[in-house]
Amino acid sequence: MSTTTNAPAEAPSSTAARFNLGAFAKKYLIVLILIGLVILLTILTDGAFIKTQNLINVIRQVSAIGIIAAGMVFVIITLGIDLSVGSIVAMSAVVGASLAQTADAAVIKFPGLDVPVIVAVLAGLAVGAGAGFVNGFLITKFKIAPFIATLGMMTAGRGAAYIFSNGRPISTLKDGYNWIGQGSLLGVPVPILLFAIVVLIASVMLNRTRFGRYTYAIGGNEQAARVSGINIDRVKLGIYVFIGTLAGLAGLVLSARIGSGNPTLGTGLELDVIAATVIGGTSFAGGIGTIWGSVVGALIIGSINNGLDLLNVSPFWQQVVKGLIIVVAIIIDERKNR
Amino acid sequence: MADEFILRMANITKTFPGVVALDDVKLDVRAGTVHALMGENGAGKSTLMKVLIGMYQKDSGTVTLEGREVEVHDTKGGLNLGISMIHQELSPVPEMTVAENIYLGREPLNRFKLVDKALMRRMAQELFDEWNIPLNPGMQMKALTVASMQLVEIAKAISYDAKVIIMDEPTSAITEREVDLLFAMIRRLRDRGTAIIYISHKMDEIFQIADEVTIFRDGQWVLTQSTAEMTQQSLITAMVGRELTQMFPKEHAEIGEVLLEVKNLNRGRLVKDVSFTLRRGEILGLAGLVGAGRTEVLETIFGVHRAESGEILVDGKPVQIKQPKDAINAGMALLTEDRRATGIMGVLSVRDNMLAAALRRYSPGGFVDAKRLEEAAEEQRKALAIKTPSLDQLIKNLSGGNQQKVLVSRWLLTLPDILMIDEPTRGIDVGAKSEIHRLISTMAKEGKAILMVSSEMPEILGMSDRVLVMHEGEVTGEVPRAEATQDKIMQLATGTEAAA
Numbered sequence: 001m002s003t004t005t006n007a008p009a010e011a012p013s014s015t016a017a018r019f020n021l022g023a024f025a026k027k028y029l030i031v032l033i034l035i036g037l038v039i040l041l042t043i044l045t046d047g048a049f050i051k052t053q054n055l056i057n058v059i060r061q062v063s064a065i066g067i068i069a070a071g072m073v074f075v076i077i078t079l080g081i082d083l084s085v086g087s088i089v090a091m092s093a094v095v096g097a098s099l100a101q102t103a104d105a106a107v108i109k110f111p112g113l114d115v116p117v118i119v120a121v122l123a124g125l126a127v128g129a130g131a132g133f134v135n136g137f138l139i140t141k142f143k144i145a146p147f148i149a150t151l152g153m154m155t156a157g158r159g160a161a162y163i164f165s166n167g168r169p170i171s172t173l174k175d176g177y178n179w180i181g182q183g184s185l186l187g188v189p190v191p192i193l194l195f196a197i198v199v200l201i202a203s204v205m206l207n208r209t210r211f212g213r214y215t216y217a218i219g220g221n222e223q224a225a226r227v228s229g230i231n232i233d234r235v236k237l238g239i240y241v242f243i244g245t246l247a248g249l250a251g252l253v254l255s256a257r258i259g260s261g262n263p264t265l266g267t268g269l270e271l272d273v274i275a276a277t278v279i280g281g282t283s284f285a286g287g288i289g290t291i292w293g294s295v296v297g298a299l300i301i302g303s304i305n306n307g308l309d310l311l312n313v314s315p316f317w318q319q320v321v322k323g324l325i326i327v328v329a330i331i332i333d334e335r336k337n338r
Numbered sequence: 339m340a341d342e343f344i345l346r347m348a349n350i351t352k353t354f355p356g357v358v359a360l361d362d363v364k365l366d367v368r369a370g371t372v373h374a375l376m377g378e379n380g381a382g383k384s385t386l387m388k389v390l391i392g393m394y395q396k397d398s399g400t401v402t403l404e405g406r407e408v409e410v411h412d413t414k415g416g417l418n419l420g421i422s423m424i425h426q427e428l429s430p431v432p433e434m435t436v437a438e439n440i441y442l443g444r445e446p447l448n449r450f451k452l453v454d455k456a457l458m459r460r461m462a463q464e465l466f467d468e469w470n471i472p473l474n475p476g477m478q479m480k481a482l483t484v485a486s487m488q489l490v491e492i493a494k495a496i497s498y499d500a501k502v503i504i505m506d507e508p509t510s511a512i513t514e515r516e517v518d519l520l521f522a523m524i525r526r527l528r529d530r531g532t533a534i535i536y537i538s539h540k541m542d543e544i545f546q547i548a549d550e551v552t553i554f555r556d557g558q559w560v561l562t563q564s565t566a567e568m569t570q571q572s573l574i575t576a577m578v579g580r581e582l583t584q585m586f587p588k589e590h591a592e593i594g595e596v597l598l599e600v601k602n603l604n605r606g607r608l609v610k611d612v613s614f615t616l617r618r619g620e621i622l623g624l625a626g627l628v629g630a631g632r633t634e635v636l637e638t639i640f641g642v643h644r645a646e647s648g649e650i651l652v653d654g655k656p657v658q659i660k661q662p663k664d665a666i667n668a669g670m671a672l673l674t675e676d677r678r679a680t681g682i683m684g685v686l687s688v689r690d691n692m693l694a695a696a697l698r699r700y701s702p703g704g705f706v707d708a709k710r711l712e713e714a715a716e717e718q719r720k721a722l723a724i725k726t727p728s729l730d731q732l733i734k735n736l737s738g739g740n741q742q743k744v745l746v747s748r749w750l751l752t753l754p755d756i757l758m759i760d761e762p763t764r765g766i767d768v769g770a771k772s773e774i775h776r777l778i779s780t781m782a783k784e785g786k787a788i789l790m791v792s793s794e795m796p797e798i799l800g801m802s803d804r805v806l807v808m809h810e811g812e813v814t815g816e817v818p819r820a821e822a823t824q825d826k827i828m829q830l831a832t833g834t835e836a837a838a
């Protein structure tokens with residue numbers, strides 16, 4: 001007979017039943033690219049790259065990118081973009097740090113104020129969520145293109161971070177706060193732990209909740225989604241609040257890592273986040289994207305950064321090489337759709 | 339001997355992952371004839387045509403054009419060989435003008451090598467004049483109705499002066515007036531020696547226009563015969579592989595109390611003071627010409643557009659409908675007319691497409707109950723005999739008719755009380771069509787209320803308990819089943835008879 005399609009009774013899910021190497025390789029091509037990259041860097045660095053401690057470093061370095069990329073997947077699936085995440089990182093960093101300074105700091109933002117570290121953390125997250133809410137509000141209520149709305153937030157947010165901190169890093173922070181970036185739990189560095197938790201939550205959200213399925217539906221065809229009774233504005237607003245909150249979290253991690261809330265933190269970060277997301281297979285045409293893909297994308301970026309450092313490639317050349325690798329990875333990934 | 343055939347396709351096989359779309363099929367077309375290609379949804383008709391124009395690459399087989407074997411690697415190659423195609427799914431560039439759409443990718447240039455817009459406009463105008471197409475080349479594509487877009491698409495295919503023109507369901511979105519226009523064009527083309535490959539699910543069209551017919555079933559060639567030697571019944575039997583007895587299986591349903599009442603609904607020029615009632619168990623047909631405002635009435639009731647004024651009552655209680663969500667909560671469902679624009683979510687799976695509207699039911703507390711959802715989707719697939727290798731298949735890879743079935747199931751899953759359906763059987767094959775009609779009938783019998791827009795007169799006459807006719811945004815009359823005739827409805831639809 002001509003088809004496997006015609007016999008639903010015999011083969012309810014023929015794709016699952018038959019292992020198809022071609023399809024498997026296609027789907028996980030990006031993982032193969034990562035593995036290839038790891039092997040290449042290991043050879044080039046005489047094995048230094050593959051050392052456990054170095055691998056942990058790689059993951060810790062990309063945890064901020066990876067955390068935000070999990071949110072960027074939602075954004076890009078719905079045909080949006082968020083350029084403001086780098087600036088949100090800075091805002092959350094200075095606000096969080098300002099509430100976590102010790103009394104003996106040289107310059108104190110809020111003299112005499114002593115709140116528990118958890119308050120500083122919540123404040124940082126709230127700043128992120130608030131900025132995300134503003135983005136979402138502009139996009140859904142005023143129908144401003146996400147590119148423009150978040151470009152505004154990117155510029156204004158960076159300025160706000162400078163104003164808040166008088167242009168200087170807010171330093172000498174409590175140990176409890178620094179623990180978020182420098183400590184570890186059960187032998188696992190806290191940033192990596194947070195990265196893992198975020199990935200887990202985002203995966204469940206995207207795949208297992210109504211919110212996630214609606215995200216795909218909107219990206220697949222916004223008009224059809226609306227006719228299907230999906231409240232487009234509410235879902236989009238939720239998405240921008242979500243990524244804003246994640247950027248806030250990343251701001252806390254990055255400031256805690258260096259022990260100070262620096263208003264220049266996260267400059268240019270949005271580009272690495274978008275690159276990680278897109279390398280991970282999220283499509284700018286909408287409706288397509290996975291969280292695990294963005295994790296792989298982040299790891300590819302981290303491996304490149306770290307490997308080139310180990311190889312003592314000059315920072316200028318690093319940028320060139322990174323750009324090339326990103327483009328090549330995406331070209332290879334695109335070709336699978338032919 | 340070969341010369342009488344302008345086109346011969348032989349031993350063509352084409353597979354997609356998990357699907358053998360074409361299995362060693364053939365198609366022989368004579369110059370100066372109209373050759374119908376028929377078969378059920380997913381039989382492989384569109385796929386064969388896409389192979390011919392170079393959009394898909396065949397796995398094996400040969401294509402012979404005017405006695406010469408050819409290899410077509412891309413659509414440009416197809417056009418260069420003199421083969422053009424009107425696609426089943428329209429793909430207009432909405433922001434461009436009609437003329438720009440027609441000459442997309444082959445714009446005439448002036449001496450500075452810039453696009454000569456004035457010349458392009460003139461060329462389009464000449465084309466329209468020659469073929470009696472009542473359109474303005476300077477209009478923006480997005481301002482056109484679906485029917486007019488289809489005319490643009492037809493004009494574009496003709497403008498290549500092709501030797502072979504493929505028409506994949508060209509009449510699925512247009513009404514009789516445009517169909518007559520199209521048929522006049524086809525006859526002229528045929529008399530000039532052009533070969534037309536004509537794909538349609540509409541039987542009467544085939545007997546009107548086609549000289550020969552080739553039938554596929556499940557990706558295999560079944561027969562090629564002159565239409566003069568066939569009857570409607572033998573054609574259907576060859577297509578479906580069994581006999582199909584009852585065309586409009588309308589069952590008797592108990593007509594109950596009023597479920598939906600629309601009072602003085604207004605919106606723009608296409609919905610003017612529309613009032614009607616719809617009872618439980620009733621199928622109300624909404625007839626009219628394209629552009630009469632039928633779709634707009636449905637969309638306004640459903641909250642796709644905001645009404646300017648008017649009242650909607652469900653079960654005697656007024657309801658506020660600001661967006662489709664409110665309508666769904668009030669127990670309504672709307673199967674929209676434009677499958678591509680407001681229906682399918684192309685890159686999503688069949689499963690996700692089915693559950694877009696009813697997901698709430700399958701996600702208590704916001705978490706998706708994957709097991710129940712899977713069962714529901716699987717049940718729909720069986721019930722509507724949707725042809726797909728799995729529920730994970732992307733809906734864009736399904737044949738047009740099967741996409742339509744998925745959308746029907748999307749709304750059935752919301753368990754609506756009031757089912758509004760806009761051209762429900764567009765592009766659906768005869769077998770599936772009677773299945774869908776049976777389904778509508780059964781729903782009416784279960785006490786649901788059905789409002790059906792259709793441009794197919796037999797469908798309106800065969801299924802409706804009562805027919806509401808619209809003309810230029812107004813309801814011009816209401817005809818009970820017993821009095822409904824084609825003439826009577828056409829008179830009201832063209833506004834040549836005063837309201838009854």
Ligand SMILES: Nc1ncnc2c1ncn2[C@@H]1O[C@H](COP(=O)(O)OP(=O)(O)OP(=O)(O)O)[C@@H](O)[C@H]1O
Pocket residue numbers: 005354355357358359377378379380381382383384385386426725726734735736737738739740765767
């Ligand atoms: N790009 C694709 N990827 C995977 N499967 C495909 C693709 N295109 C078509 N198919 C499958 O090939 C088969 C034939 O599809 P095709 O579109 O040719 O049917 P058709 O005869 O034109 O049907 P309809 O009358 O519904 O338009 C179907 O089972 C369809 O799902």
Ligand SMILES: [Mg+2]
Pocket residue numbers: 383384385426506737738739
């Ligand atoms: Mg088709």
